[in-house]
Amino acid sequence: MKLIESQAKAIFAEAGIPVPTGRVATTPEEARAIAQEIGGRVVVKAQVPIGGRGKAGGIQLADDPDGAFQQAQRILGMDVRGYKVERVLVEQAAEIAQEFYLGITVDRDRQANVVILSAAGGMDIEEIAEKHPEKVAKLWLNAGLGLRDFHIRQLAAQAGVPAELLKQLAPIMRKVYDILLSHDATLVEINPLARLGDGRLVALDGKMEIDDNALFRQQKLAALKEDEGDHPLELEARRRGLAYVKLDGNVGVIGNGAGLVMTTLDMIQRNGGKAANFLDIGGGAKAEVVRNALEVVLSDPDVKSVLINVFGGITRCDEVAQGLLDVMRSMEVKVPVVVRLVGTREEEGRRLLEGTELTPAATFQEAARKAVLAAQS
Amino acid sequence: MKLIESQAKAIFAEAGIPVPTGRVATTPEEARAIAQEIGGRVVVKAQVPIGGRGKAGGIQLADDPDGAFQQAQRILGMDVRGYKVERVLVEQAAEIAQEFYLGITVDRDRQANVVILSAAGGMDIEEIAEKHPEKVAKLWLNAGLGLRDFHIRQLAAQAGVPAELLKQLAPIMRKVYDILLSHDATLVEINPLARLGDGRLVALDGKMEIDDNALFRQQKLAALKEDEGDHPLELEARRRGLAYVKLDGNVGVIGNGAGLVMTTLDMIQRNGGKAANFLDIGGGAKAEVVRNALEVVLSDPDVKSVLINVFGGITRCDEVAQGLLDVMRSMEVKVPVVVRLVGTREEEGRRLLEGTELTPAATFQEAARKAVLAAQS
Amino acid sequence: MSILIDRNTRVIVQGITGREGQFHASQMLAYGTQVVGGVTPGKGGQQVLGVPVFDTVKQAVDATGANCSIIFVPAAYAAEAVLEAADNGIELIVCITEGIPVQDMIEAVQFVRQKGVRLIGPNCPGLISAGQALVGILPGRIFTPGPVGLVSRSGTLTYEVVNELTSRGIGQSTCVGIGGDPIIGTRFIDVLRMFEEDPQTKVVVMIGEIGGSDEEEAAEYIKQMKTPVVSFISGRTAPPGKRMGHAGAIISGGRGTAQSKVAALEAAGVPVAETISDIVDKVAQRLGRA
């Protein structure tokens, strides 16, 4: 899950990383009050879980409380790349002398956390890496050793960060690494980490990504999870414990195994169709799970046909068939459902489905073709 | 430096390891007041930096405050293997069901911290290891990995600690390791770690050894250092920054390099004498250091002769000679001083000492012989 | 021959008293795997499926001489189980558990590497050397001994391939599911190296998917391999930024697309199949059985 700027900055501040004075407002009146409190010039920033808000006009300066009111009024409700702005962060405006990039993230290829530091902050790290590759310093951490002072000196030297900033930079870097570990983050990013006119280093913008697998031990963060701008069907599927992704086609898909389901989506496209979703019921699914899966897929108004593609290994085909039957009996299914069941208890499964309205298919290819045809008719 | 029971227990309590209720008293009246506060049966324990106080009568039970007064009166001032008891710890008496040994210490051979756990607590670990080797579980820690739950299960299984105690034991073990690292200890020992009648695990006695090399970053512990029962000459030498050990002979020894000085002591003994001290002035010593060293050695009333044995590598013989001259000029030296100077600027050094009362020696052997003879005369 | 496991592999099951652990232990035993013991803290002394249960891996290794461990421990404790196995002389660790926190796995993978221990997974179906030993949750009955080595990030998809291979009379040497997580102990390139050394394996099937760059890295290595490799990449139609079931199956920052992987493989001269049947056709071709 992604944390937005205001959430990341709250965590930074708690850890002792300097951030500008500010607070979140949900109304223009609140924005004015916060600007009043802060005094002087403020910046009003749209809080959305996506980049590009600056270009979209979601970041504006205001000279006084009334200006803050007006800017908040303009930004709140704005659409930033599909996300409606419901909150703005009102912060003391900063006089920036220089911008740095500081991030720690997981490098899956090196199987390590990697610290990235650059003296060319403010842009996306991909952009920095492309435009100024020589200004990007990277260092992969040994988990046992952690982030040491010599690492920090190495990074600073390589990134060309002035030596006089090391005294401020070192504790910030250590705190970023502490935050990464203590919050089970896969990314903690400060960009820009700004040197102000008075020489202080301040985190002007921040981003964090939290490992969903670790939310069981990150109670505070887990509570924020629902706030994400996910599709309502994704939220519903998550509540039911299903690995579901909403897509923009019209063939509903249910299968077992991520690779099998991805391949099913690919096969649907090969046959001229487009999947409405990804849904993996996993290994050894019981009838109950299958019922839940089908209910979620059928509740999607985009779905014009459904393809159930199961290779029975641990998963038993008769269990899958039973789950399908349960749904057919409890609700009216208005779209064609194509079913391919292969493997463990295949015969038993097919027998259960005989005489129902489900469309059987013998092969992967046949199933994809039939489902696409059904959706088009 | 060694921490005594009350100091170790204060650290345990701060870390959240259960210890009996109690406080230190320096007078029988205080002991009575503490016993009154605690209520019920108490134990009065001599606080000395040495083992064997139990056998010496330094641990006594008292049924009531008056009993505590009497026991404290008896124990305070008592001599335990050369240490005068100036403090007693008055603690709630515990009903012990079983005693365990738990310690973490530095194993220099394996270059690792080793955790030691035994179900046969109460005795010295050497005694346990000898009498019940099968009951002693040891585990060497990887610094990067630290002490993990599986280590604790492994130790408990091997030591035969009942599984139902694991829930209490695990956090205590983790805290002992945390204390070791956070206090730069080379030993943290709880012995006995007692299971009481009600099932609780409590640290009934504790010991810690702190790495002298780390006192620069252990301000609180460094402040306790002066409290140690060291010889006054050792304290004085430490104040002057000298590596000095008081011994029980009568030949004062000064040399450069620990091995050289140890060998000098050995040579003195080979020649029928006995050294009054060990004193290493280290490498590259200036005249000032030599002067300090000689002053400390000469202030020892046991010293009947002094042997200065220097092999000049980085250390310059003329610097050493100058330091000796400074002392000879500033005070009356009443005992014979034998000097062997070899190596860097040997000639210059000898020339400086010509015409003084110092006794020159050409070889290691000659120097030792002359110093021993001088002490005997 | 085979890689990683064979008839002589001595396996313990960490988490043997759990539902999953016990069920799959029974399947492994049924396949003929030497399951010699299990580990569940607090349950030492019990017997499960006729094998002894221990409180710790150390006890299990001391008592049984196990050299391999398969882990069915819940996600919150699974990385610790890996550390315990690696720290106690286990040479091959197979971690089935899904949903282990990434930071836990970074530590575990680095420790395992430092110890010179081989870890397969996590979030994987394990592995099987057809006709010899099953250390995993793969459906043993679809496998038959033969010349095809398989390595895959996806379980079920692999079963589809194996099923079709077997039905067409083409057997398998070893099939390794390396797992769907971003941080895994063994990657394509590691397994390819082993197949390259294995005399039984005449053709290798590599089944990749979106996310990361293991396939691209493997493509570089395959250039110098003597054993032919046939590949398949799933997720060609997956949208960016969405996790497709596997925690590791995600296109992020424009990296890890199926297109990038297909391009790298094709540049290395590796045929990339379009469908599962196509994989099997290409394998048959390379075995001269087309």
Added chain:
Amino acid sequence: MSILIDRNTRVIVQGITGREGQFHASQMLAYGTQVVGGVTPGKGGQQVLGVPVFDTVKQAVDATGANCSIIFVPAAYAAEAVLEAADNGIELIVCITEGIPVQDMIEAVQFVRQKGVRLIGPNCPGLISAGQALVGILPGRIFTPGPVGLVSRSGTLTYEVVNELTSRGIGQSTCVGIGGDPIIGTRFIDVLRMFEEDPQTKVVVMIGEIGGSDEEEAAEYIKQMKTPVVSFISGRTAPPGKRMGHAGAIISGGRGTAQSKVAALEAAGVPVAETISDIVDKVAQRLGRA
């Protein structure tokens, strides 16, 4: 030949701008050692003794191709300096610093071992390959090339021996001061193994002292050595429980006595000299020059 260092060793000095670092760098240069640079955080860009100073070991290694580092960093930062060197491709680290906290060294020694890097010290005088290179603080002028390898826990005592060897016309191959701390990177047995492989070294002198059991362990190894070893142990009259100058020179819990070491060495057939002259006599004997 020699062990560990020779004419081609490329050395950087960590802490080169300090008083000690600079003085000994000049001595090493004077001896002919290839000192190629120095490291002092914050002083990068300066020149000291004609060699460049860098902020980090990485920069120094990148710029100079150094493969060896000698550390003169204050005790509070010295273990970190060891980690930095080990993490940046240095193959041989010589740590002179005295007074490093034990827990810092445990971590550093374990990390260095894990990286496959060799650490000499800390709290040691370093080493010298006579006539070739000096990486340490030993007085170079007393050494002369020859057949005797020395390994010692004590600096000055070793100089006494070398001085007498040289004055009697017996030269040295390499002399290694392994240090007086309880936790050290290289122990007697490690250096003995190297001398055993070194064709130049015909006799080894091992100078031990009270504390620990390195000498006892070495005695076990010497039993199977072809190169003869002569030994000396100081501290025969040291009282238990007292640190004799070196942090590692302490008899604790009845272990680490000179008597135990002498007994172990004698049991292994190693002659233990009683005096320094006696060491040299025994060496001369073994060289057939008695």
